[in-house]
Amino acid sequence: MIHKVPDLREMTLEQKVGQMVIVRAHGFEEAIRRRLSTGEIGAVGHILLHKTHDKKLERLIAVINEYRKLAGCPILFYCDGEAGLGAVFDFGTRFPSMMALGATRSAELAYRMGHAIGREVRAAGFHMISNPTVDINTNPNNPIINIRSIGEDPALVESLAAAYVAGMQEAGIIPLAKHYPGHGDTSQDSHVEMPALPHYSDRLYDIELKPYRTLIARGLTGVMTAHLYVPALQEEDEPLPATLSRSVITGILRQKLGFEGLIVSDSLTMRGIKSVYGIEEAAVMAIQAGHDLILQDYQSDPEITLRAVCHAVRSGRVDVERIDEAVSRIFQYKARFNIMDNKEIDIRQSREVLDCEEHRTTARDIAAQSVTKLTGRHLPLRADNLLLIAVIGDEEGTEVEDMSFVIESRAGQVYERVRRFSPDAELLLVHEKPTEEDRRKVERAIQSERYDAVVFATFIRVVSYKPGSAAIPKEQADLADWLVGAIDKTVILLFGSPYVLHSVRRPANCLCAYSDDSYSIVACVDAVFGQMPTTGKLPITIGSSFPYGYGLS
Numbered sequence: 001m002i003h004k005v006p007d008l009r010e011m012t013l014e015q016k017v018g019q020m021v022i023v024r025a026h027g028f029e030e031a032i033r034r035r036l037s038t039g040e041i042g043a044v045g046h047i048l049l050h051k052t053h054d055k056k057l058e059r060l061i062a063v064i065n066e067y068r069k070l071a072g073c074p075i076l077f078y079c080d081g082e083a084g085l086g087a088v089f090d091f092g093t094r095f096p097s098m099m100a101l102g103a104t105r106s107a108e109l110a111y112r113m114g115h116a117i118g119r120e121v122r123a124a125g126f127h128m129i130s131n132p133t134v135d136i137n138t139n140p141n142n143p144i145i146n147i148r149s150i151g152e153d154p155a156l157v158e159s160l161a162a163a164y165v166a167g168m169q170e171a172g173i174i175p176l177a178k179h180y181p182g183h184g185d186t187s188q189d190s191h192v193e194m195p196a197l198p199h200y201s202d203r204l205y206d207i208e209l210k211p212y213r214t215l216i217a218r219g220l221t222g223v224m225t226a227h228l229y230v231p232a233l234q235e236e237d238e239p240l241p242a243t244l245s246r247s248v249i250t251g252i253l254r255q256k257l258g259f260e261g262l263i264v265s266d267s268l269t270m271r272g273i274k275s276v277y278g279i280e281e282a283a284v285m286a287i288q289a290g291h292d293l294i295l296q297d298y299q300s301d302p303e304i305t306l307r308a309v310c311h312a313v314r315s316g317r318v319d320v321e322r323i324d325e326a327v328s329r330i331f332q333y334k335a336r337f338n339i340m341d342n343k344e345i346d347i348r349q350s351r352e353v354l355d356c357e358e359h360r361t362t363a364r365d366i367a368a369q370s371v372t373k374l375t376g377r378h379l380p381l382r383a384d385n386l387l388l389i390a391v392i393g394d395e396e397g398t399e400v401e402d403m404s405f406v407i408e409s410r411a412g413q414v415y416e417r418v419r420r421f422s423p424d425a426e427l428l429l430v431h432e433k434p435t436e437e438d439r440r441k442v443e444r445a446i447q448s449e450r451y452d453a454v455v456f457a458t459f460i461r462v463v464s465y466k467p468g469s470a471a472i473p474k475e476q477a478d479l480a481d482w483l484v485g486a487i488d489k490t491v492i493l494l495f496g497s498p499y500v501l502h503s504v505r506r507p508a509n510c511l512c513a514y515s516d517d518s519y520s521i522v523a524c525v526d527a528v529f530g531q532m533p534t535t536g537k538l539p540i541t542i543g544s545s546f547p548y549g550y551g552l553s
Helices: 013-020 029-037 057-070 098-104 107-123 154-170 201-206 210-217 246-256 271-289 302-314 320-336 347-353 357-370 411-419 436-447 474-486 498-503 518-528
Strands: 021-023 043-045 076-079 177-180 222-225 262-267 293-295 372-376 386-392 426-431 453-458 490-494 509-512
Touching: 013 021, 013 302, 013 320, 021 302, 029 057, 029 302, 057 347, 098 107, 098 154, 098 357, 107 154, 107 347, 107 357, 154 210, 177 210, 201 210, 222 246, 246 262, 246 271, 262 320, 271 293, 271 302, 271 320, 357 518, 372 498, 386 411, 386 436, 411 426, 411 453, 411 518, 426 436, 436 474, 453 474, 474 490, 474 498, 490 498, 490 518, 509 518
Parallel strands: 021 043, 021 293, 043 076, 177 222, 222 262, 262 293, 386 426, 386 453, 453 490, 490 509
Antiparallel strands: 372 509
């Protein structure tokens, strides 16, 4: 069924507000179905579409088709997925991180990645995705952006992001460039608290805002805003997160930068905003500030948010013209991106696109071209007797709050790949925060003198709401540092944040893959044993030893 664009004059207030709220809460499905049938819900987020541990394609397609059939208005389906659907669901391609893409320096690969993710997202029934991250990661202590960023150089970020966005939009998806006005130079996780960005206006326009100016000029269709306090951009008397500041959202993004696309808030579940303003007030203020769509708090009944916004309009606090402006824009983009067509998804056609060989090849190429050799005194490695020490994170195999993906153990994948070149290699697992027993096991193994070389694989991930996210725990850094000092033929493999080298003495042998997806693991291990060249270049700076652009061939 193809819906016609509704006439705003014939819509109730509830139907209009329903277009502006991306509903995401579990446990309220019957109420959601009822509102869908009356046209009072116009956008649904992927967190609502899967229940815990049920992320299979069959269920997703069934729910999307059910909601489309029920809908009295065309629904926009939204999802997260910075590394592709394979990082969120049990299907689709999982890609290396955005920082891995930055290490390739390839606009062609950026376009291919954006296009591939866009095709898969559309094939699964979604229309909008919260990619790409265009934050300029100038702060090595950033706990929540880090490898989610392309890098620290605005020119590199805007170049690759422009190609990525072009690929995604050509695939029929609305991308959300984030996190406006710029989350790269922060040292707090906005999932937990509200970070401040205290820079002068000139600096913000030269660095943080630069990618937005370029992308907007090239036709960017979506922006996601962040819960950051940026005083130099704000005109309000009280300090507000950018999400709730009309001067930051409407005054700068809409008017000064000339953005005409959809403005979407980051999750209103995040404690940096929810704990201060509450569910209802945050939603109303975000709409007042100039958002077209808000990501509803997924832990609460959507009715709370929908009623609060309707009440704010009826009481005169929010002008109905503000609502009509946003809803008109939403319908404009629903028509432009063929979202008015509510026909059922054919799961057979979806399977032809999801994780197809073309997309796997793109992920493989990014991984291969991103691996960066930082030191290589003994590389390529030749070792008959090899010990692989791999770190196992406490969160592996668990659901991660808000980002909604499952982190799997990667140690086994590293071990299996190492054994292709060193069949008798032995594996020793240590905890993310190695215990005294872990340390003793490692020391006993080294003192046995059975090994010609040691490979230490660490996976420093970015995890929302996690204290110490993106940082190497001191216990792990001490162990790695001890290994580097004890065994010259120690090879450090960084499957994640490269900034951990701030905490470890300069190793004789070190490769960085920026990501723990299977393609990056294969590429990095192959490079250790000389099976592929290392062409990646650092998209960030690591102290004085490893400047921006560094990388050994």
